[in-house]
Amino acid sequence: MSLTTTPAWITLARLAETARSVHLRDLFAADAERFTRFSLREEGFLLDYSKQRVTTEIMASLHALWQIADGAQWIARMRAGDAINHTEGRAVLHTALRYNGSEPICDAGCNTGHDVMPDVRGVLDKMARFCNDIHQGHWRGATGERIRDVINIGIGGSDLGPKMASRALAAQHMPGITVHYVSNLDAAHLVTVLAKIDPARSLFIIASKTFTTQETMQNAISARVWLAAALGEAAVARHFVAVSTNLPAVAAFGIDPANAFEFWDWVGGRFSLWSAIGLPLALSIGMDNFRQFLAGGAAMDAHFFSAPAECNLPVTLALLDIWNTNFLGAETRALLPYSQSLELLPSYLQQLEMESNGKQVDRDGKTVAYATAPILWGEAGTNGQHAFYQLLHQGGRLVPCEFIALVEPDFTLPGHHTKLLAHCFAQSEALMRGKTLVEATAELATAVSPAPTSDGLKTFAAAVPSASLQLAPYKVFPGNQPSTTLLLPRLNPYTLGQLIALYEHKVFSLGVLWNLDSFDQWGVEYGKQLASRLLPMIEGRTAATGLDSSTAGLVAACHKP
Ligand code: F6P
Numbered sequence: 319m320s321l322t323t324t325p326a327w328i329t330l331a332r333l334a335e336t337a338r339s340v341h342l343r344d345l346f347a348a349d350a351e352r353f354t355r356f357s358l359r360e361e362g363f364l365l366d367y368s369k370q371r372v373t374t375e376i377m378a379s380l381h382a383l384w385q386i387a388d389g390a391q392w393i394a395r396m397r398a399g400d401a402i403n404h405t406e407g408r409a410v411l412h413t414a415l416r417y418n419g420s421e422p423i424c425d426a427g428c429n430t431g432h433d434v435m436p437d438v439r440g441v442l443d444k445m446a447r448f449c450n451d452i453h454q455g456h457w458r459g460a461t462g463e464r465i466r467d468v469i470n471i472g473i474g475g476s477d478l479g480p481k482m483a484s485r486a487l488a489a490q491h492m493p494g495i496t497v498h499y500v501s502n503l504d505a506a507h508l509v510t511v512l513a514k515i516d517p518a519r520s521l522f523i524i525a526s527k528t529f530t531t532q533e534t535m536q537n538a539i540s541a542r543v544w545l546a547a548a549l550g551e552a553a554v555a556r557h558f559v560a561v562s563t564n565l566p567a568v569a570a571f572g573i574d575p576a577n578a579f580e581f582w583d584w585v586g587g588r589f590s591l592w593s594a595i596g597l598p599l600a601l602s603i604g605m606d607n608f609r610q611f612l613a614g615g616a617a618m619d620a621h622f623f624s625a626p627a628e629c630n631l632p633v634t635l636a637l638l639d640i641w642n643t644n645f646l647g648a649e650t651r652a653l654l655p656y657s658q659s660l661e662l663l664p665s666y667l668q669q670l671e672m673e674s675n676g677k678q679v680d681r682d683g684k685t686v687a688y689a690t691a692p693i694l695w696g697e698a699g700t701n702g703q704h705a706f707y708q709l710l711h712q713g714g715r716l717v718p719c720e721f722i723a724l725v726e727p728d729f730t731l732p733g734h735h736t737k738l739l740a741h742c743f744a745q746s747e748a749l750m751r752g753k754t755l756v757e758a759t760a761e762l763a764t765a766v767s768p769a770p771t772s773d774g775l776k777t778f779a780a781a782v783p784s785a786s787l788q789l790a791p792y793k794v795f796p797g798n799q800p801s802t803t804l805l806l807p808r809l810n811p812y813t814l815g816q817l818i819a820l821y822e823h824k825v826f827s828l829g830v831l832w833n834l835d836s837f838d839q840w841g842v843e844y845g846k847q848l849a850s851r852l853l854p855m856i857e858g859r860t861a862a863t864g865l866d867s868s869t870a871g872l873v874a875a876c877h878k879p
């Protein structure tokens with residue numbers, strides 16, 4: 319049975335018709351227990367989804383959809399190491415990277431596959447030794463200097479995760495080490511970082527799952543040329559290490575296999591932060607903190623694997639995405655962390671969510687008849703308030719919002735955090751309630767005449783200059799904009815681990831519901847293919863033939879006369 323013909327889907331489509339004409343402020347007015355009914359306190363997090371446009375009946379039908387999609391069965395298959403990344407024939411075992419129990423975790427099923435845990439622990443121990451050597455100054459550069467700058471060269475999953483987490487955990491940074499991230503093929507990225515560092519005190523990590531990605535390989539070659547020019551070719555061994563699944567390619571690049579940190583094809587690039595791809599993060603925050611980060615991820619895994627769907631955080635977030643996307647018709651979702659430390663979370667989640675579920679063909683090879691991943695975007699609050707919130711409030715578009723806030727701040731200055739929380743909660747309240755024309759008019763009237771009569775709004779408004787009242791329509795807020803607020807007790811390696819694992823499992827749950835393989839990414843291949851064909855034409859090595867007139871015109875414009 320296809321998803322859209324299931325009884326649960328048909329019921330949800332009917333409920334959506336009614337939901338469109340119901341306002342959130344009325345739902346709150348009708349039910350004093352709404353917050354209790356539609357919020358979860360799990361694993362130290364508070365997930366408040368009472369400002370989503372849902373009812374008990376809608377949530378029950380969404381859960382029925384999860385049952386029909388065999389959610390529990392898919393979780394079991396992931397845990398058993400089945401090749402659920404079926405287009406690439408691979409298991410999906412990133413949870414093994416943070417597992418701290420004693421059970422084996424097998425690739426492709428316990429009866430046939432091998433236990434991956436000894437390899438996982440071996441690489442973690444190697445990372446721990448390396449971090450210790452760098453931090454204690456046992457590993458030095460070719461001239462005997464201590465390493466002060468670490469430059470991670472990688473892109474996509476080999477960049478976004480450690481970069482986001484290093485930024486998020488600034489409060490835990492080790493003194494004496496600065497980690498930089500270079501990803502873009504544009505030389506402006508590498509050149510500006512190289513300008514800040516001393517080759518004798520620098521260590522490059524070349525991070526690439528495949529070790530073939532053009533952006534990373536070009537940056538790695540340029541960094542190597544720069545270092546060799548300063549310190550000589552023999553110095554390269556002391557200043558370059560690698561993280562990859564492709565150890566032969568690492569060796570071919572000239573990096574000693576002893577200085578390579580391995581991971582495996584059952585780790586997807588955008589799920590690889592927990593593997594040796596997290597090495598720059600471990601160098602930033604220390605290995606003990608990195609292990610705390612893994613422990614937080616493991617705790618969220620245990621919750622996802624065992625909690626009933628009704629109080630399962632990742633499943634609940636996934637069901638809300640389904641409701642907003644497939645039944646209310648939202649095309650985007652705004653991620654709004656009220657934490658400067660989480661400022662890179664939106665760009666990290668863009669890859670996690672859109673590369674995983676931005677797909678049109680289901681697991682059976684059929685074109686899907688429903689929308690998949692919404693366009694994710696966002697910005698740290700309060701900065702976003704002074705940029706795009708105008709549209710959220712009065713732009714007339716449905717944009718579900720996801721607020722993230724910390725009960726305790728990670729950095730303190732008197733007067734900051736309470737104001738930040740006030741803004742966060744005020745925004746979700748305003749988006750939910752809105753402001754009617756009557757309320758806007760009354761507000762204007764009060765502003766002009768602070769002592770209103772008891773005759774009601776008409777008399778009241780009559781006393782106010784009409785020019786002022788003409789502003790009333792501009793001050794109307796439709797409200798009914800759905801939002802979720804996720805409250806973390808604090809931000810530290812453990813809670814960040816929980817948060818990232820929560821989103822990973824939400825993405826997987828959505829893939830289960832939409833019947834997608836969330837672990838492949840064929841959609842990024844075509845552009846790479848065409849770029850290879852265009853390169854010799856742009857460099858003037860081959861004639862620019864067989865191109866459409868736009869592409870031909872752009873290529874021609876880059877040729878010097
Ligand atoms: O964007 C496509 C992609 O394959 C991502 O999935 C991956 O994270 C990124 O490129 C980088 O790949 P690699 O780690 O192999 O260099």
